[in-house]
Amino acid sequence: MPTETNVYSRNLKVISLFFIIYWLLGLHPQDNVLSLGTVRFNIDDPRWLPYIANGLLLYFAWRFFIHSRKKVSSSYTSFLRYEMLNRKHKFWCKKLTESAEKDFANNGKFEDFQKLNANDFFDKLKPEQCRISLPSLSNSNTPIKFGYRYIASVPSNLEGRPSNVKTGSYIFKFNYLLRTTLNLHMITLWLLFNEDSADYLIPWVLFFIAVFSIFIRCDEYSISTTLVAQCKNC
Structure with missing residues (x-):
C-alpha cells in the first residue's frame, strides 16, 4: 500500500x-x-x-x-492548462478557436487590428485572411492559468504583406454554457x-x-x- x-x-x-x-x-x-x-x-x-x-x-x-x-x-487550472495545451480534447479546442475567430470578425477587433497597422494593405485585408492563435492552446511559455485570449497576425506568405506587421492581442467571451460544460468535463477528469x-x-x-x-x-x-x-x- x-x-x-x-x-x-x-x-x-x-x-x-x-x-x-x-x-x-x-x-x-x-x-x-x-x-x-x-x-x-x-x-x-x-x-x-x-x-x-x-x-x-x-x-x-x-x-x-x-x-x-x-x-x-491552482492544481485544477494547471491540469486544465496542460490538457488544452496538448490538445487532448479536439472538440473544445475547435470550439474555442471558432469563438475567437467570430469575436475577431464580428466584435470590432478586426477594425482595431487594421488601425493598429495603418497601411493600404490592411484596408483591403479581410478577417478570414488573418491568423488567429490562442496562446493557451499553442504556447507553452504562457502563464499557467488558462486564458480566453487570442493573438491576431497576418501569415508571412500572404501576398503583399508588409515587413513591419504588428500583432494584436484580444480577450474574447466564450459562450457561458459551453464554458460551464468545459469546466465540468475537465473537473470530472481532474477528479478521476x-x-x-x-x-x-x-x-x-x-x-x-x-x-x-x-x-x-x-x-x-x-x-x-x-x-x-x-x-x-x-
Missing part, C-alpha cells in the same frame, strides 16, 4: 472517516468506558467527549487549510485521473460530511447522555 505523503491530508481524512463511521453505524460509548488499546478508562462526565472530538476535527481542518489553501484551484484531487479535495469532502454527521447526531447524543445521567441517579 503506498505511503500517504501529505500528513495534513491524511490526518483530516482519518478523523473525518471516524466521524462518518461513528454516525453511519450508530456507535456510542458503552457504560461510560473509553478504551485506548488495552487501557480502559471510566468516564464520569461524558458530556465533554463531543467537544473534545469536535475540537480535534476543527484543529486538523485548520492545519490542512493552512497547508493547502489555494492549492485545489489527477492525484492532487485525493490530496486536496477529498479531505474537504469528508470533512463537510463529518460536520453534517455532527448536526445529525447532536440531538441523539444529548438524549442518550441525559438517560445515562438519570440511570446513575436511580
Whole structure:
C-alpha cells in the first residue's frame, strides 16, 4: 500500500472517516468506558467527549487549510492548462478557436487590428485572411492559468504583406454554457485521473460530511447522555 505523503491530508481524512463511521453505524460509548488499546478508562462526565472530538476535527481542518489553501484551484487550472495545451480534447479546442475567430470578425477587433497597422494593405485585408492563435492552446511559455485570449497576425506568405506587421492581442467571451460544460468535463477528469484531487479535495469532502454527521447526531447524543445521567441517579 503506498505511503500517504501529505500528513495534513491524511490526518483530516482519518478523523473525518471516524466521524462518518461513528454516525453511519450508530456507535456510542458503552457504560461510560473509553478504551485506548488495552487501557480502559471510566468516564464520569461524558458530556465533554463531543467537544473534545469536535475540537480535534476543527484543529486538523485548520492545519490542512493552512497547508493547502489555494492549492485545489491552482492544481485544477494547471491540469486544465496542460490538457488544452496538448490538445487532448479536439472538440473544445475547435470550439474555442471558432469563438475567437467570430469575436475577431464580428466584435470590432478586426477594425482595431487594421488601425493598429495603418497601411493600404490592411484596408483591403479581410478577417478570414488573418491568423488567429490562442496562446493557451499553442504556447507553452504562457502563464499557467488558462486564458480566453487570442493573438491576431497576418501569415508571412500572404501576398503583399508588409515587413513591419504588428500583432494584436484580444480577450474574447466564450459562450457561458459551453464554458460551464468545459469546466465540468475537465473537473470530472481532474477528479478521476489527477492525484492532487485525493490530496486536496477529498479531505474537504469528508470533512463537510463529518460536520453534517455532527448536526445529525447532536440531538441523539444529548438524549442518550441525559438517560445515562438519570440511570446513575436511580
